[in-house]
Amino acid sequence: MFLVMGITDGRKDFSFNQLVTCTICGKYGRFNVFMTYTVLSFFFIPTFKWNKHYYVQTSCCGTVYELDPEIGKAIARGEEVEVKQNHLTRVINGRGFTTGYKKCRLCGYETTEDFDFCPKCGTRF
Structure with missing residues (x-):
């Protein structure tokens, strides 16, 4: 069988x-x-x-x-x-970062890191 x-x-x-x-x-x-x-x-x-x-x-x-x-x-x-x-x-994934990405409303910078402020222009995410 x-x-x-x-x-x-x-x-x-x-x-x-x-x-x-x-x-x-x-x-x-x-x-x-x-x-x-x-x-x-x-x-x-x-x-x-x-x-x-x-x-x-x-x-x-x-x-x-x-x-x-x-x-x-x-x-x-x-x-x-x-x-x-x-x-x-x-x-939240295992490293503590969120899945997906963040994109700055002001300058358009995209990141997968868990920043509170945009590293390029300083605007709050």
């Missing part, structure tokens, strides 16, 4: 549109909502998903937030919801 099974990680993007003013870069942008998960597949057919996490990424500067699971489930069901700042937790 030959049995093909595997465990992999997956990502699902949702068609969710909400215009926002980014709290990081100060520009207008849109929330892109997605879910990551782990899946068990038998004969290349996904059968069981677990370890689901919902995330929001801004279209302006790419900052990633973890989304409240209940709001994420509502978006996955196709419900009309509004994502508020208290539903979001900013994701």
